[in-house]
Amino acid sequence: MExxxxxxxxxxxxxxxxxxxxxxxxxxxxxxxxxxISAVELGGGMYNNTYRVTVAGRDQPVILRVAPEPGLQFxxxxxxxxNEYASVPWLSVIAPLMPRVxxxxxxxxxxxxxxxxxxxxxxxxxxxxxxxxxxxREAWKTFFRQMxxxxxxxxxxxxxxxxxxxxxxYGTWSQAVIASLEDxxxxxxxxxxDATDMRQVVAAAKEEPALDEITxxxxxxxDLWIVNVMVAEGAPEPTIxxxxxxxxxxxxxxxxxxxIRMALAKPGTERDTFWDSDGYGPLDHSPAAARRALIYxxxxxxxxxxxxxxxxxxxxVRSTYTDLAAILGMLR
Numbered sequence: 170m171e172x173x174x175x176x177x178x179x180x181x182x183x184x185x186x187x188x189x190x191x192x193x194x195x196x197x198x199x200x201x202x203x204x205x206i207s208a209v210e211l212g213g214g215m216y217n218n219t220y221r222v223t224v225a226g227r228d229q230p231v232i233l234r235v236a237p238e239p240g241l242q243f244x245x246x247x248x249x250x251x252n253e254y255a256s257v258p259w260l261s262v263i264a265p266l267m268p269r270v271x272x273x274x275x276x277x278x279x280x281x282x283x284x285x286x287x288x289x290x291x292x293x294x295x296x297x298x299x300x301x302x303x304x305x306r307e308a309w310k311t312f313f314r315q316m317x318x319x320x321x322x323x324x325x326x327x328x329x330x331x332x333x334x335x336x337x338x339y340g341t342w343s344q345a346v347i348a349s350l351e352d353x354x355x356x357x358x359x360x361x362x363d364a365t366d367m368r369q370v371v372a373a374a375k376e377e378p379a380l381d382e383i384t385x386x387x388x389x390x391x392d393l394w395i396v397n398v399m400v401a402e403g404a405p406e407p408t409i410x411x412x413x414x415x416x417x418x419x420x421x422x423x424x425x426x427x428x429i430r431m432a433l434a435k436p437g438t439e440r441d442t443f444w445d446s447d448g449y450g451p452l453d454h455s456p457a458a459a460r461r462a463l464i465y466x467x468x469x470x471x472x473x474x475x476x477x478x479x480x481x482x483x484x485x486v487r488s489t490y491t492d493l494a495a496i497l498g499m500l501r
Contacts, residue, residue, distance in 0.1 A: 171207040182479045183218055185210055186235055190280045194233060195224055197279050198272040198286050208233070213294065213396060214414065215480060217250065221289065229289055231271060236283035243359075243475055245352035246417075248335070250283045251275060253416035255335035259388055262322050266412040290411035292399035300400055304407050309439035312400070312407040317432065317448025319393065319412065324423040326388035334388075334418045342421055343380035346464060350374055353471035360478050362486065366493045370467040373500045377464060379457040389426040391417025424458060425465040460500075467496045 170192065174185040191208045204225040211219045220233040236242075236250040254273050268287035275283050293299035301309055330338035331345035339345040350371045357364035374380065392415060399411030423429065429452070432443040443449050452458075470493045477485030 170205045171209075173208070174210045175212055182237065182241060183215070184238065185218055186280060186282075191220065191222065191233065193279045194274075194284055194286070195222065197274065199224060199227075213296070215476065216246070216416075217414075222286075232268065232287045232289055234285045234287065235280070238282055243352075243356040245349065245356050245472065245475070247333075247352075248283070249416040250285055252333050252335040252418060253414075254285065256388075256415060256418040259326055259328065259334060259418070260323070260415065262326060263319060263412060266319070266410065267415075268411075268413055290399050290413060292401050292410045294396070295398040295400045295407070295409070296396045299402065301395065301407055306439060308406045310442040312409065313432070313440050314442040314445050314448040315409045316393070316398070316428070317443035317445065317450075319409065320390065320423075320426065320428045320432075320443075321449045323390050323393070324387045324426070328386040328388055328420040331386050331420050334420065341381050342383040342386075343374065343377070345419070345421055346380055346425075346468070347371060347374050350464075350468055350471065353468070353475065356475055357471070360475065362474065362478060363490070366490065366497060367467075367471050369497055370464065370471070370493070370500070373497075374464050377460060379460045380464070382457055383422040383461075386420035387423050389419050389421055389423060390415050390428055391419060391426065393426070393428045394431045422461065422465075424453065424462060425468070427469065430466065430469050463496055463500050467493055467500075470496065 170188050172188045172191065177183060188208070192205050195203050195205050206223040206225055208220045208222045211221060216237065218235045221230050222233050223230045234250065242248070254270065257270060260267060268290050271286045271288065273285040295301055295312070301312060328334070330340070331342050332339045332348065337348070339348065350367060354364040354367040354371060357367060393412065397412060397414045398409055399413070401408040401410040432440055432449070434440070444451060470489045474486055474489040477489065
């Protein structure tokens with residue numbers, strides 16, 4: 170077997186698996202006689218380890234994704250791969266864009282981590298050299314309009330509870346938001362980072378009646394943006410033909426989705442077409458929506474702080490304290 174892994178420093182969060190482990194997984198899924206020709210670890214992601222695996226006798230390579238070791242996972246990122254798997258039936262509205270799950274295993278009998286094998290999507294990563302940057306910026310408007318339409322389609326799906334798709338389930342949106350913020354604060358404590366500001370956000374959320382104006386749980390993609398999108402190769406304009414790694418799905422207020430945060434991040438640019446009538450459509454700008462948006466922004470900043478810490482970016486960690494202080498000032 171040809172095995173190519175990504176070199177990382179000792180103690181890195183992402184830990185590659187070996188050739189014997191790849192072969193054992195393939196044997197579990199395709200039979201003991203299945204033989205791995207090559208396994209190439211793919212970069213770009215910062216959570217799971219992902220491999221393009223070529224198996225003898227199969228026409229197309231498959232994708233093997235391996236979750237982090239259980240003891241390394243943050244409380245606020247509990248069993249994300251299992252959450253993604255539970256989301257598949259709810260994401261049928263965009264099924265033509267998504268990889269198909271061939272097999273998933275939470276038993277830890279083969280390797281001591283959750284893993285999933287999926288079909289390989291066609292196209293090029295939108296964040297790569299053959300993605301958006303291969304087109305003139307004027308053409309990017311088409312891409313962001315498509316992103317808006319996909320987000321709108323996902324948000325139209327209604328669910329049975331608030332909170333992560335796989336649970337825990339909450340009866341109100343405020344309960345789900347507060348629990349998420351408390352989990353982030355606990356993770357900051359575990360990482361030995363100051364969580365004072367995040368606990369102030371928790372207190373503000375507990376006193377914010379606007380949260381429970383959201384009474385119908387909508388499906389949130391959780392992590393839908395450029396890095397998790399594929400575009401068709403050779404298309405005259407950037408055309409989204411694949412969406413992947415939607416492991417942070419939850420039921421809640423669409424305005425709390427990461428996609429909405431990113432679409433709002435650079436006003437006056439090509440991203441504005443996200444809000445076109447044939448994209449997402451206009452966002453609620455009521456006073457209550459503005460109050461909720463501050464809490465959502467704080468939640469995103471807490472998650473960003475944890476990710477900066479995980480990848481060893483102290484400057485990024487420090488910047489979140491400045492940004493969150495400004496949010497807290499507006500909440501007060």
